[in-house]
Amino acid sequence: MTKALGAFYPRDRSWHPKAYTPEYKTSVLRSPQKPLVSLGSTLSETTGPVFGHSALGELDADLILNCARPGESALGERIIVHGRVLAENARPVPNVLIEVWQANAGGRYRHKKDGYLAPLDPNFGGCGRVLTDEEGYYAFRTIKPGPYPWPNGVNDWRPAHIHFSLFGSGFAQRLISQMYFEGDPHIALCPIVNTIGDPDAIDMLTAKLDMNNTIPMNARAYRFDVVLRGRRSTLFENRMEGN
Amino acid sequence: MVKFEYLKETPSQTAGPYLHIGCTPNFIGNDGIYARDLGSSMVAEGAKGERIVVSGRIFDGAGATIKDAMVEIWQADADGLYNSPEEPRGDADPRFTGWGRQPVDMETGVFQFETIKPGQVPFPDGRMQAPHISLWIVARGINLGLNTRLYFADEDEANAVDPVLQRIEHKHRIQTLIAGKIDGGYALDIYLQGDNETVFFDI
Ligand SMILES: [Fe+2]
Numbered sequence: 001m002t003k004a005l006g007a008f009y010p011r012d013r014s015w016h017p018k019a020y021t022p023e024y025k026t027s028v029l030r031s032p033q034k035p036l037v038s039l040g041s042t043l044s045e046t047t048g049p050v051f052g053h054s055a056l057g058e059l060d061a062d063l064i065l066n067c068a069r070p071g072e073s074a075l076g077e078r079i080i081v082h083g084r085v086l087a088e089n090a091r092p093v094p095n096v097l098i099e100v101w102q103a104n105a106g107g108r109y110r111h112k113k114d115g116y117l118a119p120l121d122p123n124f125g126g127c128g129r130v131l132t133d134e135e136g137y138y139a140f141r142t143i144k145p146g147p148y149p150w151p152n153g154v155n156d157w158r159p160a161h162i163h164f165s166l167f168g169s170g171f172a173q174r175l176i177s178q179m180y181f182e183g184d185p186h187i188a189l190c191p192i193v194n195t196i197g198d199p200d201a202i203d204m205l206t207a208k209l210d211m212n213n214t215i216p217m218n219a220r221a222y223r224f225d226v227v228l229r230g231r232r233s234t235l236f237e238n239r240m241e242g243n
Numbered sequence: 244m245v246k247f248e249y250l251k252e253t254p255s256q257t258a259g260p261y262l263h264i265g266c267t268p269n270f271i272g273n274d275g276i277y278a279r280d281l282g283s284s285m286v287a288e289g290a291k292g293e294r295i296v297v298s299g300r301i302f303d304g305a306g307a308t309i310k311d312a313m314v315e316i317w318q319a320d321a322d323g324l325y326n327s328p329e330e331p332r333g334d335a336d337p338r339f340t341g342w343g344r345q346p347v348d349m350e351t352g353v354f355q356f357e358t359i360k361p362g363q364v365p366f367p368d369g370r371m372q373a374p375h376i377s378l379w380i381v382a383r384g385i386n387l388g389l390n391t392r393l394y395f396a397d398e399d400e401a402n403a404v405d406p407v408l409q410r411i412e413h414k415h416r417i418q419t420l421i422a423g424k425i426d427g428g429y430a431l432d433i434y435l436q437g438d439n440e441t442v443f444f445d446i
Contacts, residue, residue, distance in 0.1 A: 006329065007367075011445065016255050017386035024257075026384030029304035030435050036445040037411055043364050044377050044392075045446045047327035048317065049342035057277060067276055090248045101265025110273055111261045113311075113349075125276045127265045163258065163265055169329055171317045172446045174379050174388060178256040192257060195386050201254040227250045 006231035007041035008172045009088055017195035024191045025152055045172040046231075051097040053131065060129045063102075063142035067110075067125030074124035076105025076143030078219040081162065081179070081207065084136045088230030092136025096228070099129045099165040100140065107146030116148055141219065147186055159186035159193065168228040179224050180206045255388065258381040260311045267313070267346050282315065282344025285358050290338035292321025292359035296428030297393065300352045301380065304436030308352030312382035315344045316356055316393075318375070323362030360395070366406040373401035373408070380433065390444045393431050396423050407444075416442050 019031035039045075059066035064074045081100075085093045103109045103126065106118035110126050124143065132138045145160050161178045168174070180187050180202075187193055187206065196202050204227070213221035263271040267280040286294065297316070301309040319325050324335035326342075335341065339359060347354045363371045376393040394402055402408060408417050419441045422429035433441045 008446075012252065013387075013445070015251055019386055021386060024384070024386070027257075027386060028384075029307075030309070030382065030384035031304075031386075032389065032440060032443050033304075033436050034416075034440050034442075036443050039407060039410065039444040039446050041446065042366055042372065042407070043325060043330070044317065044319075044372070044375070047325035047329040049326070049340060050328055051281070055281065060277070086250060088250050088252055090250055099265045101261065109261045109264060111264055112271055113260060125264075125268070125273055127268050127273070127276060129265075129277075163262070165258075165262075165265060169327075171377055171379070172390075174315070175253065175255060176258045176262075176381055176388060177253055178259075195256070196254050201251065204251065204253055205256070226253045229252055230249070 006046050006170070006234065008045065008170060008229045008231055010040070011229065015198060015201055017197075021191075021195040024195050027195070041170075041172060046170045048167065048169055048171040048173065050095060050169065051131065051167065055097075056129060056131065061140040063100075063124070063126065063128040063140065066128060068123035072123050074104070074143050075121050076124075078141070079144050080139060080141050080213065080215070080219050080221045081224055082137070082139035082210075082213065082221060083224040083226065085132045085138065085166065085226045085228060086136060087168070087228050091230075092132075092134075093168055093228055094132055094134045094136060095169075096132040096136070096138070097129065097167045098132065098138055099127070100142075100162050101127045102142065102145040102162040103148055105143050105146050107148030118146070118148070144181070147184075152191055156191060157186055157189070159184040159190050164226065166226060166228060170231070173228045175228060177226075178205060181222065182206050182208045255386060257383060257386055258313065258388075260383040262311075262313050262381065263346055266344065270346050280344070282342055285340045285343045285356065287338040290320075290359060291336050292339070292362075294357070295360050296355060296357055297376065297422065297431070298353055298355040298428065299422070299431040299433060300354070301347065301382075301433045302435065306437075309382055310347060310349050310352050312354075312380060312385075313344065313346045314354045315342070315379045316358070317342050317377045317379070318358065318361040319364050321359055321362050323364045325364075363401065368406070370404070370406050371401070373398050373405035375405075375407075390446045391433065391441055392420055392444065393429070394421050395429060396421050411442055
């Protein structure tokens with residue numbers, strides 16, 4: 001066999017949010033109640049789709065311009081979000097497709113189901129995507145999204161956040177999460193954030209202001225690293241018993 | 244004491260109700276940003292194998308269809324090979340991506356994939372798995388994407404010896420993974436809770 005099997009480390013499901021989190025009401029009827037059947041990695045899980053630059057458009061990583069009329073740009077605080085995607089074994093993960101989506105500066109989504117009274121920005125679509133480079137680095141430019149109210153408790157507001165979707169090299173690494181902004185008082189109040197139990201895990205979702213990479217007179221930078229599941233080394237694993 | 248350099252995985256958060264904006268913007272009319280929605284087409288002209296349509300709905304614990312979910316599928320080609328650099332056994336059919344992504348219909352809750360019937364793929368111990376499609380389901384209210392599998396009702400023999408299905412202790416639950424044959428393809432409804440709760444996997 002020429003290629004590593006690369007089974008994934010088991011997922012730490014006590015670190016992730018539980019399925020049933022009644023403070024986040026929608027989870028109550030959408031959470032499986034029976035135990036998961038432990039499967040681990042077969043070829044169906046260790047393989048996964050890959051995406052090349054040909055799948056992406058020129059402005060995909062620039063949310064300030066990718067939906068703007070010629071000569072115009074999105075309204076709001078200009079920011080650069082950047083960071084590195086690593087695996088649990090601390091190795092960089094190249095070629096990760098990162099898809100992001102977010103509300104505009106007023107907290108309104110460009111979505112037919114969002115009826116929040118804050119106005120749409122005609123120059124802001126709210127979606128972007130980028131591939132990590134050989135060292136696992138990525139960057140995109142956007143505006144800081146606004147907080148918005150949502151129907152859960154009678155007065156719940158989401159902290160400002162950017163939704164992230166990531167593809168590693170195996171289907172078992174597929175992950176969707178949300179990035180928050182350092183210092184936002186809504187983080188501690190949010191029932192969705194608080195589906196996560198460990199404060200260190202919440203801290204992993206909190207991007208930090210990065211003045212070194214802030215471009216003077218132009219855009220502030222936030223640093224957000226992401227960790228995907230790691231693969232086992234295949235010591236002894238490629239040999240069939242008895243061979 | 245030796246300290247191993249392992250990092251914790253980034254914790255999951257729900258995809259929320261507006262996942263279409265980032266994943267399938269053209270589906271909600273946010274067109275002009277991406278040329279097409281990734282995963283909307285899996286099969287190119289001349290792909291090997293039997294063309295099928297796989298469809299289904301997702302039900303919550305109150306028996307209502309979920310209208311804001313998104314389903315991704317991943318499967319082998321007709322010869323049982325994955326179109327992935329991690330596939331060690333050879334090159335898959337380049338006319339078949341193996342990966343599809345579809346939001347459920349916002350009125351009916353139906354998801355639908357035009358794909359091909361997958362071939363068989365070995366389990367790590369060398370036994371053959373029955374033809375199957377891996378599913379990943381995300382939605383508002385789902386805190387961590389759900390992994391399940393779809394098997395085919397007309398593959399009785401292979402299903403009976405499938406090493407993954409054999410791992411399911413309560414045998415009556417196996418049928419929650421078996422898609423029925425319908426006109427033009429296969430259908431599988433997914434139940435998040437209740438007596439018919441679908442088997443979900445820790446992969
Ligand atoms: Fe959101």
